[in-house]
Amino acid sequence: MSEFVSVEPSLENQWRAIILFGNNVASYKFALAKSLYDLSGSSNDLITLEKLADPFSKHICEHLAHSPKQATSPSSKFLEECRSFSNGITSTDELIGQTVKLGFNNVIDAFHNVNRSEVPQRFFIDERPSNGGIRLTDNFFKLAESFQFNSMNEETEARWRLVEEGWKMGVARSLIRVDADPQLDQLFTQDDKRRRVTITSCRSSLNGYQKGRCFYCYGNISVNSSDENLADVDHFFPWAIGEIIMHINGVWNLVLACKDCNRGVGGKSARVPTLNLLARLHKRNEYLIGSHLPLRETLIQQTGNNEVARKSFIQKQYCTAKELLIHDWEPPIRGIITF
Structure with missing residues (x-):
């Protein structure tokens, strides 16, 4: 399969490999990618989990509305919180808090993995222990400046x-x-x-x-x-x-x-x-x-x-x-x- 992915590991190809061939145990990878598109214009390269939780939970809730299955596991506390929010039981502040607590446990660690190995260049660094969030790298900002960046949001949605x-x-x-x-x-x-x-x-x-x-x-x-x-x-x-x-x-x-x-x-x-x-x-x-x-x-x-x-x-x-x-x-x- 690797021969069909890319001849050259450009940033665009590596990002697309993540979207196309990263593990799909849950849909969180797509929600994280779409959240990063939303935040690409941020003046700060440090994205706190609180800031990330807003678009991340929004995208999950939007997809739950038409596709109740968003993971291969039979149950998920985070998805239950999203459903409670959609049903008017959980407030926005409560949803953000639960997203910070439950939503990023695996997706941040696994995001850059394709075929059981990391892609050569990272688009963000995990700084949750030291700074409470992720730090976008120069690779991500270069990607955001590329001609194809506007199309990637639609590609990610289609893949999802x-x-x-x-x-x-x-x-x-x-x-x-x-x-x-x-x-x-x-x-x-x-x-x-x-x-x-x-x-x-x-x-x-x-x-x-x-x-x-x-x-x-x-x-x-x-x-x-x-x-x-x-x-x-x-x-x-x-x-x-x-x-x-x-x-x-x-x-x-x-x-x-x-x-x-x-x-x-x-x-x-x-x-x-x-x-x-x-x-x-x-x-x-x-x-x-x-x-x-x-x-x-x-x-x-x-x-x-x-x-x-x-x-x-x-x-x-x-x-x-x-x-x-x-x-x-x-x-x-x-x-x-x-x-």
């Missing part, structure tokens, strides 16, 4: 929603399936009454792999809806042959593309991406399979139970597309190669 859905459907893991609606930019599943349940944004879920780069040309893209270079959700194998490509709207066939590559002059249009790009798609799908539920199960269902089967699947789709559409396509590199 996917993990929640995996927990929610964990009783029947083999049946978990996430479908995609590229036109509405939504990932969704269905409940036991076959009703469509929206999970999160396609863009935010896919951008963790592409690291803010177009899948085809590596040009800069964004998942922030207000940005000029907002990414398109693109069908790798064109929608024009959707009747003969299996699971054309499946996550396996969706990538983020810049507008030039997707619909500009000289863009892909209804041509078939080259074998070089096909190999890139396979590598991306294997990366997503190496992540946690539910995308893993969905991709396995759509493309095959093992890597050999999955390679055979996309090769077959390629041959089918090439026989019909004839022309292939690959754009010039316009940015830094990051995946």
Whole structure:
């Protein structure tokens, strides 16, 4: 799995590795990351637990409202306090006090761990014993100044929603399936009454792999809806042959593309991406399979139970597309190669 995470351990890649591959015993990692986004404009690098507790508990309570399961353990005193607050039993001051006491016991220690080891560079230092909080490092402030920082909040939210859905459907893991609606930019599943349940944004879920780069040309893209270079959700194998490509709207066939590559002059249009790009798609799908539920199960269902089967699947789709559409396509590199 490590070969798919990053070639170079940049700060952005290390942060994304924490969000994508850190342990998910509870959702506190996501709440802590989102709290740090909220506090990124602080003039003080020391963030006391009291200050951190406000956004941290807020994010947990917001998610409890739509996803009651926020941890794999059967009970949690901290989550019970959050539920009491949401039910009007606990006051804001009481919730902050209980968050300081109970909410950070494990997440601060475990935050930087990926695959049982720490990432090379830390984004905060634990100073709870000496100063009652955490101290943000220069690495975090450099991250906050990066072009991709605005997209990371949405990526974290998307990842949180996917993990929640995996927990929610964990009783029947083999049946978990996430479908995609590229036109509405939504990932969704269905409940036991076959009703469509929206999970999160396609863009935010896919951008963790592409690291803010177009899948085809590596040009800069964004998942922030207000940005000029907002990414398109693109069908790798064109929608024009959707009747003969299996699971054309499946996550396996969706990538983020810049507008030039997707619909500009000289863009892909209804041509078939080259074998070089096909190999890139396979590598991306294997990366997503190496992540946690539910995308893993969905991709396995759509493309095959093992890597050999999955390679055979996309090769077959390629041959089918090439026989019909004839022309292939690959754009010039316009940015830094990051995946």
